Amino acid sequence: MTRIDKYILSQFLGLFGFFGLVLVSVYWINRAVSLFEQLIQDGQTALVVLEFTALTLPLVISVVLPVAAFAAAAFGTNRLTSESEMAAMQAAGMSPWRLARPVLVFGIVAGVMVAILVHGLVPMTRSRLADRQAEVAEDITARFLRAGQFQYPGAGITVFIRDIADDGRLLDVFLQDARDPARITDYTASQALVVRADTGPRIVMLQGMVQSLMRDGEQRQLSVTRFEDLTYDLGNLMPADEDERDLRSYSTARLLSPDADLLRATGASPAEARAEAHERITKPFMAPVSALLGFAVLLLGGYSRFGVWRQVTGAVVALILVQMLATAAASAVAGSPGQWPILYLPPVAGAAVVALVLAWVARPRRTARARGAGATPDTGGAA
Numbered sequence: 001m002t003r004i005d006k007y008i009l010s011q012f013l014g015l016f017g018f019f020g021l022v023l024v025s026v027y028w029i030n031r032a033v034s035l036f037e038q039l040i041q042d043g044q045t046a047l048v049v050l051e052f053t054a055l056t057l058p059l060v061i062s063v064v065l066p067v068a069a070f071a072a073a074a075f076g077t078n079r080l081t082s083e084s085e086m087a088a089m090q091a092a093g094m095s096p097w098r099l100a101r102p103v104l105v106f107g108i109v110a111g112v113m114v115a116i117l118v119h120g121l122v123p124m125t126r127s128r129l130a131d132r133q134a135e136v137a138e139d140i141t142a143r144f145l146r147a148g149q150f151q152y153p154g155a156g157i158t159v160f161i162r163d164i165a166d167d168g169r170l171l172d173v174f175l176q177d178a179r180d181p182a183r184i185t186d187y188t189a190s191q192a193l194v195v196r197a198d199t200g201p202r203i204v205m206l207q208g209m210v211q212s213l214m215r216d217g218e219q220r221q222l223s224v225t226r227f228e229d230l231t232y233d234l235g236n237l238m239p240a241d242e243d244e245r246d247l248r249s250y251s252t253a254r255l256l257s258p259d260a261d262l263l264r265a266t267g268a269s270p271a272e273a274r275a276e277a278h279e280r281i282t283k284p285f286m287a288p289v290s291a292l293l294g295f296a297v298l299l300l301g302g303y304s305r306f307g308v309w310r311q312v313t314g315a316v317v318a319l320i321l322v323q324m325l326a327t328a329a330a331s332a333v334a335g336s337p338g339q340w341p342i343l344y345l346p347p348v349a350g351a352a353v354v355a356l357v358l359a360w361v362a363r364p365r366r367t368a369r370a371r372g373a374g375a376t377p378d379t380g381g382a383a
Contacts, residue, residue: 015072073294107288271337289350
């Protein structure tokens with residue numbers, strides 16, 4: 001790599017770090033706010049919120065990096081052009097194809113970063129996030145056991161707790177199970193404890209009473225039972241959570257060759273698993289394509305004192321079209337997983353656009369002076 005290549009690469013990498021940091025911050029904050037509201041409403045602590053937002057960070061970075069690569073390439077090319085450095089390089093005999101070499105290296109660096117994220121960090125963090133979400137789902141105390149409030153954890157279920165002691169004891173508990181209109185049961189207890197069991201969380205009520213109202217047409221029957229201790233399965237109070245895991249929490253190698261355990265855990269078909277794997281494989285290719293689009297389109301046209309806003313607009317439009325093609329391909333594969341080869345169409349189409357633009361910029365040009373020099377002079381027919 002020559003000194004000029006290192007110079008261009010260093011310029012783009014510096015801008016890439018800046019745009020990546022800004023875009024990741026904006027994107028992550030937007031996601032963190034919604035996640036913060038959801039977890040706080042469920043009674044989770046700030047540490048749990050911080051852990052969950054940190055686990056979503058690799059996915060955010062993998063989405064943002066191709067856009068940051070495009071922004072860095074476009075801004076860097078504009079800077080080189082406005083400071084006449086690009087004109088000096090072209091005057092020294094460097095063709096657009098030669099100038100695109102460090103940009104391609106820059107795009108490959110960004111693509112390797114995306115590959116590390118989508119094939120390594122993102123599946124690992126999503127797997128950990130799924131485990132933590134399952135643990136939080138079982139934390140009944142944090143989800144709906146709140147002092148001084150009527151809670152409705154499910155249809156027909158009402159819970160009220162007067163207070164929660166420092167040692168975790170629930171004081172003056174009321175629980176009503178009205179899921180069956182023909183049999184409404186009220187549980188009251190002076191104290192209760194939430195304990196974990198192999199089958200899920202349970203509540204142990206102490207010194208209380210059970211009142212059951214049974215309806216049979218016009219007849220009503222009330223039965224009352226007092227108890228010293230009673231164990232109730234809290235899992236019956238909660239809405240059924242999905243036990244299926246997300247395909248994105250598994251490694252790419254397992255998705256390419258899905259086994260029976262993976263298919264049973266996710267509820268997906270082999271074609272869906274392979275489609276997810278190929279979608280991951282295509283994502284790193286979007287980084288070099290985006291970078292080259294931001295560079296190549298800005299080479300169109302000559303110098304103008306009004307700037308290169310037309311070229312910048314063209315580059316943004318080209319990137320949007322490629323992204324729209326990627327979205328359309330992902331939607332088509334989601335409906336028909338067997339069509340996963342079309343996932344490779346967007347990066348191929350983007351690379352074709354880059355090649356056409358570079359070929360157009362590098363085409364031989366004849367100036368007016370050259371055309372005039374090549375014309376046959378008129379002698380006027382003098383003898």
